[in-house]
Amino acid sequence: AQSVAQPEDQVNVAEGNPLTVKCTYSVSGNPYLFWYVQYPNRGLQFLLKYITGDNLVKGSYGFEAEFNKSQTSFHLKKPSALVSDSALYFCAVRDIRDSSYKLIFGSGTRLLVRP
């Protein structure tokens, strides 16, 4: 069965400092991996994805994520956090062999960037 774990309910970081939001996954085959961000009372916005190729993926708003197959992780990172990055972040996974196209989402991590 596919699953995603986001071990931190909340991450606190000072503006200007680097941030990391953790994600680990479990799939039977090879994964497609995604990060989404949600601002209050809004839908989810797509940030970035890993399909194949370079393990370091760059996405919107200066975010990047590194795929680590041996550790089954896909942590989201940003070199310098902004207050406006404060939001709820979701990691998601799909087994590329799953013809149902379903994404499995983690429980979300709230990022709080303080001025």
Added chain:
Amino acid sequence: SQTIHQWPATLVQPVGSPLSLECTVEGTSNPNLYWYRQAAGRGLQLLFYSVGIGQISSEVPQNLSASRPQDRQFILSSKKLLLSDSGFYLCAWSSIDSPQETQYFGPGTRLLVL
């Protein structure tokens, strides 16, 4: 470009009343469509998905149903709402033509059942 719409944005309904939430997608054909529910601002629960007109797959047995009467229209319904149906309902689409199959989300409908 593709856009996804949901309405209404907010809905307050009494227990036992019917429900109809609508989702439409523009700028693409034959999308995969999904309904999610988000409770308490946290995790997303996949409720239904559809890979074509009239094709609905249910993920969780519950008080809700879904229909896809047109290619780019996805409707979430209930005959009698329960208190536990309150939540934030999100519709999403993905393209079967794209091997990456990113899901793109609508703005959501906040439902409060009283």
